[in-house]
Amino acid sequence: MTKIFKYTWAILKGMGITLKYFFIKPVTVQYPKEKIKISPRWRGTLKQLKNEKGEEACDGCRICEKICPVNCISMEVYKDEKKNRRFTSSYTVNFGRCMFCGLCVEACPKKCLVHTTDFEFCTYERESLILTKDKILR
Numbered sequence: 625m626t627k628i629f630k631y632t633w634a635i636l637k638g639m640g641i642t643l644k645y646f647f648i649k650p651v652t653v654q655y656p657k658e659k660i661k662i663s664p665r666w667r668g669t670l671k672q673l674k675n676e677k678g679e680e681a682c683d684g685c686r687i688c689e690k691i692c693p694v695n696c697i698s699m700e701v702y703k704d705e706k707k708n709r710r711f712t713s714s715y716t717v718n719f720g721r722c723m724f725c726g727l728c729v730e731a732c733p734k735k736c737l738v739h740t741t742d743f744e745f746c747t748y749e750r751e752s753l754i755l756t757k758d759k760i761l762r
């Protein structure tokens with residue numbers, strides 16, 4: 625007899641928990657139809673910022689290239705004698721290798737390299753994970 629009460633109580637307790645969650649707002653979202661707000665701290669793809677003159681702020685110091693542990697950043701740099709500063713003629717990031725550690729962003733002395741909140745860049749082609757300057761400088 626005691627066992628009957630014990631088991632009935634266990635069932636009621638279990639059903640009580642089910643009933644409690646029945647009235648709570650679900651935390652799951654129907655992705656990709658529904659999307660949650662991504663935290664600004666999210667480390668997505670990289671983006672280079674322009675300066676107040678609308679020029680690229682990056683001066684090709686190569687610190688991001690050197691600090692990247694997986695060598696996924698590469699660039700070519702030239703000096704503009706008229707403006708007396710360096711620019712990059714190419715700037716490429718291979719997101720197929722990137723581990724989104726954020727070291728390049730942390731190290732950038734100009735603070736012009738930032739992470740975006742983009743996370744939807746899955747692809748079947750490795751080549752499309754290689755982003756060139758025209759896609760990074762925006």
Ligand code: SF4
Pocket residue numbers: 691692693694695696697717721722723724725726727728729
């Ligand atoms: S986030 Fe890390 S792995 Fe990706 S490019 Fe920057 S330093 Fe390299």
Ligand code: SF4
Pocket residue numbers: 672681682683684685686687688689731732733734735736737
């Ligand atoms: S660290 Fe910043 S300023 Fe230097 S090359 Fe990289 S993006 Fe440009």
